[in-house]
Amino acid sequence: MAGQRRMVVVGGDAAGMSAASRARRLRDREHLAITAFERGRLASYSACGIPYWTGGVVDGPDALVARTPEAHRERGIDLRMLTEVTELDVAGQRVRARELTSGRETWHGYDDLVLATGARPLxxxxxxxxxxxxxxxxxxxxxxxxxxxxxxxxxxxxxxxxxxxxxxxxxxxxxxxxxxxxxxxxxxxxxxxxxxxxxxxxxxxxxxxxxxxxxxxxxxxxxxxxxxxxxxxxxxxxxxxxxxxxxxxGVRPETSLAAAAGLPLGESGGLLTDLAMRVRGHANIWAGGDCVEVLDLVSGRTRHIALGTHANKHGQVIGMNVGGGYATFPGVVGTAVSKVCDLEIARTGLREKDARAVGLRFVTATIESTSRAGYYPGAREMTVKMLAEQGTGRLLGVQIVGREGAAKRVDVAAVALTARMTVEQMTALDLGYAPPFSPVWDPVLVAARKTATLIR
The missing domain is CATH 3.50.50.60 (FAD/NAD(P)-binding domain)
Incomplete structure (x- = not known):
C-alpha cells in the first residue's frame, strides 16, 4: 500500500509488544503495518511471577499473561507465534523467519526493525x-x-x-x-x-x-x-x-542475531542504543528490553539490567518514535527489590566495588532502625547502608535488608539518585510520618544523617 511503512518486531514479550502496541495507537493500519515474531507459545507475560506461581502464591499461567496473541491481532498487530527469526539482512532491510512447526522459511522486509530478543539464562x-x-x-x-x-x-x-x-x-x-x-x-x-x-x-x-x-x-x-x-x-x-x-x-543478553549482523554490542554483550533506543549507527533499527545495555546515571557507564519495568519503558519509547512522536529513555540508577519468605531485600545505585571500579572515593554508613515507631505494634527491624561521594556528598547508593516495610523505602533513594542529591539535602526531605508507618526519622533519613556527618 502506497505510503504504508512496515514495522517488524523480533520478540513478543514486554519490550517488543509494548513497542508494537504504542506504535499502533499512534498510526493506523493504513499507514503502518506491524508484524511481530515470537518463537514461544506465549506473548506479553510476566516472567517475574514465575517464582510466585511455583510457590502457589498466585495462579498461573493465564494470570501472568497481560495480553494474548489473539488480543494483539485484534488490535492490528500481525503476531506470529512459534516463529523464530534466524537472520537479519541489515543492508537489504529484511529478516528471515522460520515457522517452528513446519520449518518453512520466508523473508520479510521492514522500514523499521525492533529487536526485543530478551536474555538467555546462564x-x-x-x-x-x-x-x-x-x-x-x-x-x-x-x-x-x-x-x-x-x-x-x-x-x-x-x-x-x-x-x-x-x-x-x-x-x-x-x-x-x-x-x-x-x-x-x-x-x-x-x-x-x-x-x-x-x-x-x-x-x-x-x-x-x-x-x-x-x-x-x-x-x-x-x-x-x-x-x-x-x-x-x-x-x-x-x-x-x-x-x-x-x-x-542469572541471564545474558540474547544478541546472537545482532552480533551476526554486525550491530554494536557493549561489554556485557547487550546492544548499544542512543537515548531514543535506536541502535547506534542505524537510523531504522531499534532495540529494547533484556537484550540492551542502558546508561547508568550514577556511574556514567552502560550496563545490562534485565527487568520488566525497563523493558516496558523501552518499548513505549520505541513505539512512540516509530509511530511518529519523540521520546527518550534517559537511563537507570539500578533499583531492584526482592524477598525470600518474610525478608525484604533492596538496592539502588552503586555498591562499594562499583564505586571503586569507576574511580570514586566514597564513605559508607550503616544504621539499624525499624519500619514503624518502636512502640507501635508490628514494628520490624531493618538495616540500611548508604554510600556517598567523599568531598561532594553526592549520594551513590543505598542497600536495605529487613522485614515488612523495608524494601520499598529504597524508592526514596532512587529518586534522590536520579536528582543527584547530596546526603545533606536528603536529610531535609519532607517524608510522610505517622507511628504506624515510620519512626519520627525515617530509616533512610537516619542513614543520610549519619553519612552526612562522615562527609563533614
Whole structure:
C-alpha cells in the first residue's frame, strides 16, 4: 500500500509488544503495518511471577499473561507465534523467519526493525546440566515444566544453583512447596548485587528459615541416576542430594542475531542504543528490553539490567518514535527489590566495588532502625547502608535488608539518585510520618544523617 511503512518486531514479550502496541495507537493500519515474531507459545507475560506461581502464591499461567496473541491481532498487530527469526539482512532491510512447526522459511522486509530478543539464562557447560530434573525459570513454559516435575517426582529435596534474585525467590517458592532447600553460591555471600556485609544479613536470615546456604562453593556437575534423572549436585565441597535442581545463575543478553549482523554490542554483550533506543549507527533499527545495555546515571557507564519495568519503558519509547512522536529513555540508577519468605531485600545505585571500579572515593554508613515507631505494634527491624561521594556528598547508593516495610523505602533513594542529591539535602526531605508507618526519622533519613556527618 502506497505510503504504508512496515514495522517488524523480533520478540513478543514486554519490550517488543509494548513497542508494537504504542506504535499502533499512534498510526493506523493504513499507514503502518506491524508484524511481530515470537518463537514461544506465549506473548506479553510476566516472567517475574514465575517464582510466585511455583510457590502457589498466585495462579498461573493465564494470570501472568497481560495480553494474548489473539488480543494483539485484534488490535492490528500481525503476531506470529512459534516463529523464530534466524537472520537479519541489515543492508537489504529484511529478516528471515522460520515457522517452528513446519520449518518453512520466508523473508520479510521492514522500514523499521525492533529487536526485543530478551536474555538467555546462564547454563554452564557442566556434566549433567541438561539432565531431566534440571530446570530454568526464564519463561512460563519453564515454570510449567518445573511444576510438573515437582508433582511427578513428589520432590522433597531441592537444590538451587545461584543465590541472586531468581535464586532466593525460587528458594522461597520451593520452601512453600514443602521442600528441604539448599542454595549453592560461588560467591562469599548470597545476593552479590549487595555488598558482602549486607549479603551476610541475607544469609543469616535464610539460614534461620531453614534454607541451607552453601557459599564459596562451585558447582562442578549434576549427578544423575540410572534413568538419567537428576539425583544431586556435585560441588567443590561435595555432593548435595536433590530431587529437583533449579538454575538461578542469572541471564545474558540474547544478541546472537545482532552480533551476526554486525550491530554494536557493549561489554556485557547487550546492544548499544542512543537515548531514543535506536541502535547506534542505524537510523531504522531499534532495540529494547533484556537484550540492551542502558546508561547508568550514577556511574556514567552502560550496563545490562534485565527487568520488566525497563523493558516496558523501552518499548513505549520505541513505539512512540516509530509511530511518529519523540521520546527518550534517559537511563537507570539500578533499583531492584526482592524477598525470600518474610525478608525484604533492596538496592539502588552503586555498591562499594562499583564505586571503586569507576574511580570514586566514597564513605559508607550503616544504621539499624525499624519500619514503624518502636512502640507501635508490628514494628520490624531493618538495616540500611548508604554510600556517598567523599568531598561532594553526592549520594551513590543505598542497600536495605529487613522485614515488612523495608524494601520499598529504597524508592526514596532512587529518586534522590536520579536528582543527584547530596546526603545533606536528603536529610531535609519532607517524608510522610505517622507511628504506624515510620519512626519520627525515617530509616533512610537516619542513614543520610549519619553519612552526612562522615562527609563533614
Amino acid at each position: 547454563r554452564p557447560p557442566l556434566e549433567g546440566i541438561d539432565a531431566r530434573g534440571v530446570y530454568g525459570v526464564q519463561t512460563l513454559e519453564d515454570g510449567r515444566a518445573l511444576l510438573e516435575g515437582l508433582e511427578r517426582t513428589a520432590a522433597r529435596r531441592a537444590v538451587v544453583i545461584g543465590a541472586g534474585y531468581i535464586g532466593v525467590e525460587m528458594a522461597e517458592a520451593l520452601v512453600r512447596r514443602g521442600c528441604a532447600v539448599t542454595v549453592v553460591e560461588r560467591s562469599a555471600q548470597p545476593m552479590a548485587t549487595l555488598d558482602p556485609d549486607m549479603g551476610a544479613l541475607v544469609r543469616e536470615a535464610m539460614s534461620g528459615m531453614g534454607i541451607e546456604v552453601v557459599t564459596d562453593t562451585a558447582v562442578t556437575g549434576v549427578r544423575t541416576g540410572a534413568d538419567g534423572e537428576a539425583v544431586g549436585v556435585a560441588t567443590s565441597a561435595g555432593d548435595v542430594p536433590a530431587d529437583v535442581v533449579v538454575l538461578g545463575l
